[in-house]
Amino acid sequence: MAQSQRETLARIEQYVTAARELQDDPMDLDASATEARLEQTVRELQERVRGQQAALEKLRISSSINVEQAAYASEDPREKLTQLLAVKEAYNQLTPTAPYLPPKSSILPALLAARTLQQNIHGSKEAITSTQEQMTKTEATLKSEEAHLRDAKLLTESMQDRITRLRDQHEDRLQKTPAQLAKELIAAKRAQKVHYDEEMDTLGNALNEFIEIHLSAMVAAEELGGPVVGDMFGVDNDTLASGFTKKGKAKSGKKPVSDKLRQRRIDQIWGDKAAAEEGETLTEAEAADNELQQLIGKLFTTLISSAGGKAYHELERDSAASRFLVRAKIAQFHPKDARKLRLIDFGRELDD
Template sequence: MEQEPRPITHDDLHATYVERSIRELQRAVQEEAGVLAELRRGVAEAAPVTLAAASLSIMITAYEAAARSDPFLPFADSVLPALVALRKTHGVLAESHTYLEGGDVSKLTSTLDQSRKRLAKDKARLDDQRALQTALEARIVALRSGLETQSTMTTAEKRQEALDALATKKREYDRDTAALLKTLKQFIQDRLGPMLAAEELGGPVVGGMADVQSDALAAGFSSQGKPRKPSSTATEKAGKKNEDRRQRRIDEIWGSRAPAREVGEDGEDEEEDTGDWDEATAAASEMQELTEELLNALAGAGGDNSASYVTITRESAAARFLVRSKVAHFHPRDATKLRLVDFGRELDD
C-alpha cells in the first residue's frame, strides 16, 4: 500500500527559503571573490601608475562600471531582508536597554525637563509670532483702506483735512502749555519762592534748606547763613516797628507790592489777589515775572539768539537759580543780560 505524501507545512517553506537564500549568498560571495581575484591579478601584472591623470582615469572607469552593473537584490521570497531588519532591530533594542540600565535616571529626568522647557518657549514664540502677524495684517488692511480713502479725496479736501489736523494739534498744544504754566506757577509759589527768598536774605542757596518757614524769613539769617531765632518777648509797639522794618526790606529787595499775573486759557494775563505780601510771595512773583519775560523773548526772537536776551536790573537769586539749573545763561560779555537755553532749536537742527 502506497504511503500518502506528507503535506508541506509553513516550517518546510521557511527552511526551503533559508536554504535558497544561503545558496544565493554563497553564489554572490563566489562571484565577488572571482572578481576580486581577477582585479588582484590585473593589479599585479599592470605597471605602477605614476601619473595622477592615469589614476583618475582608472577610478572613473571603475565607478562607471559599478554604476552600469546590476545591484545585488535577493529573490522575492528571500528571508534576507527580514533577517537584516531583525538584526538591526535587535541591535537598537540592545543599545536602548543598555542605555536605560546603565544611565543616570536623574540625568534623563533633567534632559526631559529641559526638552519640555524648550518646547514651552518655542510655543510661546510661536504664539507671539502669530499675534504679531495678525497685528501686521490688520495694520496693512488699515493702511490700504486709508490709501484708498485718500485716493478718492480731492486736493482741496486733503488740504482742508491737513489744516483741521494742524488746528486740532495747536489747540492741544495751547491747552497743554496753559496747564504747564499753571503748574509751574504753583510750584514757584509753594516750593521755590521760600527757598529763593532765603537765598536772597543771606541764607542757604536754593536746595540747601528744603523746608523754609515764614518765621525764619521774617527773622532773617546770620552772616554764616544760619536762621536767626524769632524774638518772643517783643511788645505790640516793637512788633509793629519790626513789621514796618520788614516791609521796607521787602520793598528794597523786590520792589513795591504789585499784583501777580497768571496766564489764562486764552493766553491773556489775568490779575488775582496776592494775599499777604511777604518775602516768599515777593520772591515767587519775581521768579514768575522773570520766567515769563525770558519765555516771551525767546518766542519773539524767531531763532535769533542775540534777540532773545532780557536785561535784568540785578543778579537776583532767581537768575542765579536758572543759571545753576542750566536753564538759562548770561551774555558772554554783559552780565546784565540773560536768556533761556533754546533746547528746541537744537532738536530742529
C-alpha cells in the same frame, strides 16, 4: 467553571504564603564566609595566571619562531600561507576546548556582575545629569523663542492694522477732492493747536501754583542769605521776616522786625518787582514768586522768538531765581557771560 476558579484562588494563596515566608526569612550574610570565598577566588585567579605564564614561557623556549615576527603577516606568499595554516590549525584545536569558567563556589561572577552594575549606574547618573542640563537649556531656549514668537505676532498684528488703516485712508482720499482734503487737514491742525493750547494752560497753571505754594518761599529764603532752594522746607513768612544769620540759619523771632525795616529790605532786593499791580507792597515770598514767574516768562519768550533758540536773555542782576533755574537744569548761563541766561531746549541735545 467554579472548580477552576477555586484552583486559581488556591494557587494565589500558596504564592502569597511563600512570598511572605521568603520576606520574613532573614538573609544570611556571613562576613567571614564571604571573605574566605574572596580569598579563594583570588588564589584561583593567581594560579590561573601563573599557569598561563608558565605555558607561554615553555612555548617560547621550545619554539624557534619569533613571536613578534609571527604576529604580522609575511610578505613572502609561501610563508604567509604557512602562517595562515598554522592559525587555522590553532583555531581548530581551540574550538572544541571548553573555556575556563570559575567553580560554582567562586565569587568572581558576583564581582564581575557588581562591577558591571556599578559601571551602568555611574553611566546612568552621568546621562541623567547631562539630560537635565540639556533640558534646562532647551526649556530656556523654548521660553526665549516663545517670547520672540509673541513679539513677532504682536508686531505682525500691528503692522497689519496699520496697513489696513493706511489702505482705508488712501481709498478715502482717492474719493475726495483736493479742496476737501485741505479743509480736513486745516481742521485737524486747528484741533491740534487747541489741544496744545489747553495743555499749555494746564501746565502753566500747575507751574504757577507750585511756585506760589512751595517754591517762592524757598527762593526768597536763599535771596535773604538763607539755605539754597531745597535745603530747607516749610519756610513761612515769619521766618522770612526775621531773616537769616551769616551762616544761613534762621534767626530767632524774639524781637519782631519793624514793617519799615522789612519793606526797605524788600525794596533793596526786589525793587519794582516788590510792588503789586494795585500799588500794594508784597511779602518776601510774594516778591520772589513775582520775580520767578516774570523771569520764566521772559526766558520762554526769548526761546520761541529767537531763530534756533540760540538767543540769551540779559539778566538785571544775579538772583536766587536764576541760580535755581540753572541748578534745576531748566536754564543755562552763557559760557562767557554769567549775566546772560536762556532756557534749555529739551528738543535738542544739552550743551557740554
